[in-house]
Amino acid sequence: MNPPLPSQGGSDKQLDYLKSGMDINCGVALSLVSRILQSDPERSRAVQSLREGLSDYIRQEQDYKDSMEALRGLWHQVAQQVDQGDFSQVHEIDQTFAAVKERLAGPVTEIEIAKHPMIVQFELRAQNVCQGLEASQMEAGSGHSEDQDDDLETTLVSGDHRDPFTRKKLVHPVQNVLCGHNYERDTIFELIKTSSRTKCPISGCRNTQVIVANHLKADCKLKRLLAAD
Template sequence: MPGRSSTSAGFISFSGIESALSSLRNFQSCISSGMDTVSSVALDLVETQTEVSSEYSMDKAMVEFARMERDLSHYVKAVQSTISHVKEERPEKIPDLKLLVERKFLALQDKNSDADFQNNEKFVQFKQQLRELRKQYAAIWMGLFPTFCSVLCTDGMHADRDATGSEGIDEDMIVTQSQTNFICPITQLEMKKPVKNKVCGHCYEEEAIVRMIESKHKRRKKACCPKIGCSHTDMKMSDLVPDEALRRAIECHSKKKKRLLPE
């Protein structure tokens, strides 16, 4: 019978456990939404040049969400592993499922380390987006006010690096606006909804790249990155992630240009 495992002592029903697992997976989606919200707030703080201490609180919140996601994922794996084991072994006596789950969960937890967060996709994207937004904004201001910003950035560079560590402004990003690429390699127009390729790091207008990939796959062909010189020759939809930092930078650049235009 579905959802049951037979033993000499009777039947073990897994329907209640499977229902609980479904609820846990829903909670996983809530954690994911929470991480998206934290990321958005952190980008807002960078965009409005709010004090760094506020941004760090967002960093800590993201770490807590990543930790919850890891622990919940381990618990779900422990339950699933326990159910599979009992169904395969069909023990003579009904086992203590709670104890078995706890043992498997603790075994997974024993392998925890801070390096786990480097494998959390949303956490990695969060760090990358913050770094990229700072670079984009520095380039925007350099493009609009090169003389003023050159002095400002040079004077403030060491202070910024001390405050943010490796996340600070690097010397090689004190560049002109021409080095900030807002143009989609497919449409040759300024992007409005950019997405980044996780494999090669190139960005495109979402609608254009999705249409290109779908067209290639319908003809059973591989989709190559349209950026000239890129070696990524087998693009998939799963390679694409929204580039919130670039979208914000493009909007900021457009607004600043409008303000500087004579009426």
């Protein structure tokens, strides 16, 4: 019988703690950097510090998962030997645990960290923060009201159309039907596939719901305008 480990049903408080730390780095901490720090070098240093902290959380998460997997393997191995009357490994439990864990995949690599969904989400927002774009969006959005919706539409018609996540020009725009904001199709679908907590990144947006596929529709009108530019 396997031990009643936290990952086998119910909430794992350690993983919840690590996930909360990642969420803070990707959300609140990045927002504070964009609001408080004024110069590009300051923002870049702060973002790098958050990036390193997020990477450390990812390493801790993988190490913890490996430890739980090793513990399950150890429990099964020792239980079998005890059932057979062999108690030798009971007195060498630490060494046996280390050996079982060593047979697992090992520490997470830098390439694996770079592909982690939280790092992908972080890097998309960090681009805006380092360029001071997110801060300017916050200032512009702080006084947003329903009366400004017409101004927003005018801006979309005549302005520079960029994806709010990557700041790249829109090519295949989709619209969030809950708030009317536009994103690049491939970018937003990749984000919601890798992170179930993705929300509209436009500062001042009153839509607080996480984005799901049925919130998005192709913006054919904007695509025609972009093609005409």
